[in-house]
Amino acid sequence: MANDQRLHSLLQRFETRDRTALARLITLVENRAPEVGALMELIYPKTGNAHIVGITGPPGAGKSTLVNRLIARYRAAGKRVAVLAIDPSSPFSGGAVLGDRVRMTDHYRDSGVYIRSLSTRGSHGGLSRAAREIVKLLDAFGNDLIIVETVGVGQTELSVMDLAHTTIVVMVPEGGDGIQVMKAGLNEIADIFVVNKADREGADRLKAELEMGVHLRQAAGWNAPVMLTQAVADSGIEALVAAIGKHRDYLSQHPDPAREREQRAREFIQVLAAELEERSTRALGNGGGLIGEVREGRLNPYSAVRRLIADRAALARLLSDNAED
Amino acid sequence: MANDQRLHSLLQRFETRDRTALARLITLVENRAPEVGALMELIYPKTGNAHIVGITGPPGAGKSTLVNRLIARYRAAGKRVAVLAIDPSSPFSGGAVLGDRVRMTDHYRDSGVYIRSLSTRGSHGGLSRAAREIVKLLDAFGNDLIIVETVGVGQTELSVMDLAHTTIVVMVPEGGDGIQVMKAGLNEIADIFVVNKADREGADRLKAELEMGVHLRQAAGWNAPVMLTQAVADSGIEALVAAIGKHRDYLSQHPDPAREREQRAREFIQVLAAELEERSTRALGNGGGLIGEVREGRLNPYSAVRRLIADRAALARLLSDNAED
Numbered sequence: 001m002a003n004d005q006r007l008h009s010l011l012q013r014f015e016t017r018d019r020t021a022l023a024r025l026i027t028l029v030e031n032r033a034p035e036v037g038a039l040m041e042l043i044y045p046k047t048g049n050a051h052i053v054g055i056t057g058p059p060g061a062g063k064s065t066l067v068n069r070l071i072a073r074y075r076a077a078g079k080r081v082a083v084l085a086i087d088p089s090s091p092f093s094g095g096a097v098l099g100d101r102v103r104m105t106d107h108y109r110d111s112g113v114y115i116r117s118l119s120t121r122g123s124h125g126g127l128s129r130a131a132r133e134i135v136k137l138l139d140a141f142g143n144d145l146i147i148v149e150t151v152g153v154g155q156t157e158l159s160v161m162d163l164a165h166t167t168i169v170v171m172v173p174e175g176g177d178g179i180q181v182m183k184a185g186l187n188e189i190a191d192i193f194v195v196n197k198a199d200r201e202g203a204d205r206l207k208a209e210l211e212m213g214v215h216l217r218q219a220a221g222w223n224a225p226v227m228l229t230q231a232v233a234d235s236g237i238e239a240l241v242a243a244i245g246k247h248r249d250y251l252s253q254h255p256d257p258a259r260e261r262e263q264r265a266r267e268f269i270q271v272l273a274a275e276l277e278e279r280s281t282r283a284l285g286n287g288g289g290l291i292g293e294v295r296e297g298r299l300n301p302y303s304a305v306r307r308l309i310a311d312r313a314a315l316a317r318l319l320s321d322n323a324e325d
Numbered sequence: 326m327a328n329d330q331r332l333h334s335l336l337q338r339f340e341t342r343d344r345t346a347l348a349r350l351i352t353l354v355e356n357r358a359p360e361v362g363a364l365m366e367l368i369y370p371k372t373g374n375a376h377i378v379g380i381t382g383p384p385g386a387g388k389s390t391l392v393n394r395l396i397a398r399y400r401a402a403g404k405r406v407a408v409l410a411i412d413p414s415s416p417f418s419g420g421a422v423l424g425d426r427v428r429m430t431d432h433y434r435d436s437g438v439y440i441r442s443l444s445t446r447g448s449h450g451g452l453s454r455a456a457r458e459i460v461k462l463l464d465a466f467g468n469d470l471i472i473v474e475t476v477g478v479g480q481t482e483l484s485v486m487d488l489a490h491t492t493i494v495v496m497v498p499e500g501g502d503g504i505q506v507m508k509a510g511l512n513e514i515a516d517i518f519v520v521n522k523a524d525r526e527g528a529d530r531l532k533a534e535l536e537m538g539v540h541l542r543q544a545a546g547w548n549a550p551v552m553l554t555q556a557v558a559d560s561g562i563e564a565l566v567a568a569i570g571k572h573r574d575y576l577s578q579h580p581d582p583a584r585e586r587e588q589r590a591r592e593f594i595q596v597l598a599a600e601l602e603e604r605s606t607r608a609l610g611n612g613g614g615l616i617g618e619v620r621e622g623r624l625n626p627y628s629a630v631r632r633l634i635a636d637r638a639a640l641a642r643l644l645s646d647n648a649e650d
């Protein structure tokens with residue numbers, strides 16, 4: 001009850017575009033609070049208006065500077081912008097990304113821009129789920145553009161890119177990564193390629209490699225353009241904004257109802273699986289019964305799961321709202 | 326029934342150490358076949374004998390060469406060795422790891438060595454689950470040592486390291502990553518540090534940094550040693566094997582029953598969550614009912630999940646073995 005009231009009051013403030021309420025709702029999602037399901041159900045009808053842009057690329061490609069420049073352009077056009085930065089807490093790149101983040105503070109005082117980092121530390125499976133739900137919150141809040149930035153080095157990060165309408169893959173010339181990108185199938189997820197730091201040697205060669213890759217995969221449909229930018233010098237950004245707009249137009253002119261149905265079905269299964277996992281974790285956290293036997297090593301986890309699934313009443317009790325009944 | 330028979334016959338061959346049967350059982354796990362639960366339950370009692378060594382580190386640190394050298398030492402000592410290489414299919418390192426893999430073929434013809442790659446491509450959440458189950462198969466097969474190698478750049482890869490009894494973090498001098506490693510909390514998961522390519526400049530400084538980090542975290546218990554190796558020249562490998570043995574002895578002399586109970590309980594919840602997810606995916610894949618409404622956009626996924634959970638009978642039907650009853 002107390003939780004219901006808290007949620008209700010936060011939602012009322014959320015609807016008046018209260019940024020503190022938004023921040024607290026995001027924190028609920030991050031912490032996997034029990035009321036997340038109810039929250040998402042309530043805000044769901046308000047979603048679907050934002051354009052979601054995913055930006056990924058290796059550490060040091062200048063993604064955050066690029067995001068900074070994009071924010072400035074969209075703000076100048078009167079758009080509300082939100083950024084969700086997936087901080088990989090990667091053992092081998094964590095530091096650099098943290099440094100990048102600081103540069104985004106240019107826009108921290110602008111009330112039309114909302115920036116949030118989501119740390120992956122310690123949240124193994126839950127990250128893409130949390131990211132998806134936070135994006136929905138940012139969408140329902142009334143943002144026109146939502147940028148999701150990842151370092152794109154792990155599967156979790158790649159799965160976050162599934163959320164985006166338009167996926168931008170940022171590369172730099174010296175990486176010599178053109179071929180790698182193709183091998184790894186990144187050309188399949190990129191709607192737009194950006195060669196940043198385009199003043200450096202090799203930019204044109206990388207552009208040509210990427211264009212060749214795009215050409216090879218192309219049957220019909222959208223042709224991923226390769227844009228040259230120098231984010232630090234604010235160069236090439238307008239053309240990138242135009243390319244994003246063009247891709248958005250392309251999507252609205254080429255609806256894919258089969259794909260949308262598939263996405264909705266997949267989302268349902270993901271939400272259900274997450275809910276079942278969270279419910280069993282909470283219920284089993286109290287110990288006793290089967291989990292007690294497993295904990296003491298008297299029963300192996302696979303046998304325990306088989307027994308639990310065979311006992312419909314026990315399973316339903318475990319997953320229901322009132323564990324005690 | 327046909328599946329039961331196939332499983333039974335594979336298990337009979339598995340028990341005679343038939344490598345083809347092992348490979349086919351691993352494939353079942355990789356493909357999330359419905360009989361995986363039954364398989365794991367059957368082999369579970371045979372597990373618990375292998376020592377599981379996790380090896381992680383950045384691309385290019387020489388992990389695969391190191392693994393190659395370790396295999397040679399353990400084989401010379403008459404041990405059965407298995408390697409599970411988690412291939413990250415990372416957009417920014419995929420190629421290099423693929424190249425490394427080839428070098429491990431030294432041992433492909435030795436029947437006491439079993440090497441398997443597990444690709445992360447397309448298996449977002451399921452990777453750590455599959456890795457855990459494959460390690461159990463390799464354990465039940467009678468391997469003495471199981472090496473799990475990852476590139477350790479994503480959360481999925483880090484969670485795989487949870488499986489290991491002994492976790493080895495491999496670094497190279499030029500990375501200058503000593504401080505990064507500390508920041509990222511890698512010093513908390515490392516039981517042994519390896520500074521590979523130790524002939525290069527900066528090896529001693531990196532060793533000193535790592536030792537300082539180990540010293541700072543240390544309250545009581547195991548002190549992670551920092552080993553210098555040159556895997557290419559087969560140098561420092563014997564000392565590393567000795568360090569692994571020492572850590573294994575330490576673990577057996579310092580049992581931690583509370584931690585073991587916790588691990589068993591966590592494994593139960595993970596297995597249960599995975600089983601529930603797979604069952605709902607299969608049941609819902611048939612379409613109709615709630616998922617049909619979600620697919621057509623008439624019902625949002627969160628409302629559908631709430632309804633399903635509220636309807637105990639429907640939920641139990643969905644998760645039971647016979648979806649039609």
